Amino acid sequence: MYTFYVDRVYIYIYTVYIMDFANYRKQPLFWNGIAMAVLTVAILPLLFLDTRTLLGVNVWVKPLKFSLSVGLYSFTTVWVMFTFLRDWKHQHKIQMVLTITSFIEIVLITLQAARGEASHFNITTTWNQIVFSVMGTSISIFWAFHLWMGYKIFRKEAIPESVKESLVWGLTIAGFGMIIGFMMTSPRPEQLEAMKAGILETSGSHQFGSGDPGKGILFFGWSTKLGDMRVPHFFGMHVMQIFVFLAAYLSRKVDTLQNRTLVRFTGILFLSMNVIMVIQTFNGESVFHLNPMYTSLYGISLLLISLCLLKIISQPTKMQKQVTI
Numbered sequence: 001m002y003t004f005y006v007d008r009v010y011i012y013i014y015t016v017y018i019m020d021f022a023n024y025r026k027q028p029l030f031w032n033g034i035a036m037a038v039l040t041v042a043i044l045p046l047l048f049l050d051t052r053t054l055l056g057v058n059v060w061v062k063p064l065k066f067s068l069s070v071g072l073y074s075f076t077t078v079w080v081m082f083t084f085l086r087d088w089k090h091q092h093k094i095q096m097v098l099t100i101t102s103f104i105e106i107v108l109i110t111l112q113a114a115r116g117e118a119s120h121f122n123i124t125t126t127w128n129q130i131v132f133s134v135m136g137t138s139i140s141i142f143w144a145f146h147l148w149m150g151y152k153i154f155r156k157e158a159i160p161e162s163v164k165e166s167l168v169w170g171l172t173i174a175g176f177g178m179i180i181g182f183m184m185t186s187p188r189p190e191q192l193e194a195m196k197a198g199i200l201e202t203s204g205s206h207q208f209g210s211g212d213p214g215k216g217i218l219f220f221g222w223s224t225k226l227g228d229m230r231v232p233h234f235f236g237m238h239v240m241q242i243f244v245f246l247a248a249y250l251s252r253k254v255d256t257l258q259n260r261t262l263v264r265f266t267g268i269l270f271l272s273m274n275v276i277m278v279i280q281t282f283n284g285e286s287v288f289h290l291n292p293m294y295t296s297l298y299g300i301s302l303l304l305i306s307l308c309l310l311k312i313i314s315q316p317t318k319m320q321k322q323v324t325i
Contacts, residue, residue, distance in 0.1 A: 036071030170243025177236020209284025
């Protein structure tokens with residue numbers, strides 16, 4: 001007779017990542033993530049082979065950023081849906097809509113890059129207007145189905161409370177990050193005046209404030225002087241991944257009230273940071289500008305978030321089970 005200990009975490013990993021891999025390959029979002037990975041690899045050599053620029057940036061940087069972003073979203077979201085909503089009758093439908101709408105977005109961005117044209121805010125021709133309109137429609141549908149998924153997670157009783165707390169905060173903040181994207185599409189007063197005069201160039205902008213935007217941050221191109229709404233948009237969208245990884249980690253922890261409270265406080269802090277970023281951007285100031293008030297708020301928030309995460313890490317794992325054969 002042999003006696004040994006089996007850690008439930010390893011059983012969980014074996015079940016989800018090995019035994020269920022064949023089922024993962026049946027998920028639309030999984031293949032969306034694979035498609036984004038392939039597109040990313042295909043774009044990389046174009047950064048060196050194609051020297052064309054748009055607004056001072058290589059034309060292929062934008063589709064590269066979006067393929068990485070959508071790929072990361074796809075892989076984390078398929079894990080959430082397959083792990084926690086596998087038995088939901090609408091989960092495949094949700095995945096299909098998220099896959100199709102995000103794929104439309106990426107195809108149009110890549111096509112415009114190949115043409116050497118801006119994909120966002122560009123209304124110079126009928127085709128460019130159609131592209132901008134279709135992209136706006138597809139991402140609106142994407143946002144609605146993303147929120148539907150988040151609501152279902154919130155209502156799911158079988159999920160451990162601390163894990164659910166983490167998932168709900170991640171999905172909610174990502175939803176807010178998507179709303180921030182809509183804030184950039186409204187035409188500015190000077191653009192409306194130009195449209196009245198029959199001059200169709202741009203409608204909306206990621207830049208807030210006037211003057212020299214300064215040198216953009218490497219790869220991302222975010223302004224270091226003027227307000228750039230792409231920063232809070234990116235922050236909100238990808239804080240989601242932090243909470244998904246946290247949910248995966250919490251699944252191997254004892255579900256306690258303390259953990260739920262720490263996760264909730266972390267979510268409040270991240271969401272507050274995102275709102276503050278939007279306010280600072282609307283005021284025409286870059287998030288990276290060292291404003292004493294805003295910078296202090298970000299610093300304090302990040303310190304408190306770090307303390308919460310360290311406290312969660314220090315909590316005990318689930319009890320081991322003794323198995324005798």
